[in-house]
Amino acid sequence: MPDKNRYKHRPVLHWVVLLSFIIGGIGFGGWQAMVHPDTPLPPEWNPVQPLSVGDPLTSLTQWKLTRALGSAATCLAALETGAQIERKPDFVETSRCGITPQVSLSSAGGASVAPVNTRCQTALRLAMWTQHALQPAAQDLFGQDISQINHFSSYSCRPMRTASGNSSRMSSHATADAIDVSGFVLDDGTRLSLLRDWSGDTAKSAFLKRANDSACDWFRLTLGPRYNRLHADHFHLQHTGYGLCR
Ligand SMILES: [Zn+2]
Incomplete structure (x- = not known):
């Protein structure tokens, strides 16, 4: 049937x-x-095209950035699209201190940087922040670009510093996963310093506050003058962490 x-x-x-x-x-x-x-x-909308720092922002940008940060090869390739670097061999100082993959960074997002040895991932986040947040903010407020980023270095084999002294944990600087940015120079030579220009009702102060807020879009953990007195003179910008921005 x-x-x-x-x-x-x-x-x-x-x-x-x-x-x-x-x-x-x-x-x-x-x-x-x-x-x-x-x-x-367009490449910025094409998921098979890797991240290029200068590409316009799209809803794929953060996903592409995450992918680029995932390996040494993808990070270095992406970084070279928007920074001047010298590739350096991995650096190991102790079991808890070192830089992998290591680059010597001398410019990011169109702004020069006093050469600094850092992790590719930290440098790539710095390049994205400079290109997509600092340069547009500088154009808005001053009608010119940032020509230089001032910093207090990236790598330091030391414990974490807190307002109540040293912690038993290592600082993110021990693996160059962070960089401390202290100010900027505009194309016409105007200097912006966190220590001098953070407070007040000035364009410089407005720029520094926009820099602080926008850093959170490009780094995982950011600390600045609002956080504590240890950060009165610099932004601590960290590749690793859990989305803490102060
Ligand atoms: Zn720091």
Whole structure:
């Protein structure tokens, strides 16, 4: 006796198969559009194109940044699109101190930096912050670019400093996962210092506050003058951490 139920489900099956072809076709077409060398898809919207620091921001940027930060090779490739660096061999000082992968950074996001040995990941976040937050803010407030970023270095094999003394934990500086930025210089030579210019109702103060707030978009942990007196003269900008921004 024939099983009538076998035929009852056929219309459903038909639609399932048809829909699969349509979705599969769109998926295949989409994939072709992304990987084709002459794709009309701009790189900043193309998920198969790696992060380039100068690309306009899109809803894919943070995802691409996370991917770029994931390995030495992807980080170095991305960093070289928006910074001047010298690749250096991995540096190991003790079991808890070292820099991997190490670069000597001398410019980021169009601003020069006194050469500093740091981790690629810290440098890449600095380049993204400079390119996409500092430069637009400087154009807004001063009509010119930031030409220089001043810093108190990145690597230091030491314990974490707190307002109540040294902690037993190592500082993120022990692995160059952070950089301390103390101020900026504009194209016309105007100097902006956290210590001198943080307070007040000035364009310099407005710039520094925007720099502090926007750092949170590009670093995982940021501390500044609002946090405690240890940070009155610099922003502590950290690649690792849990989204603490003060
Ligand atoms: Zn610091």
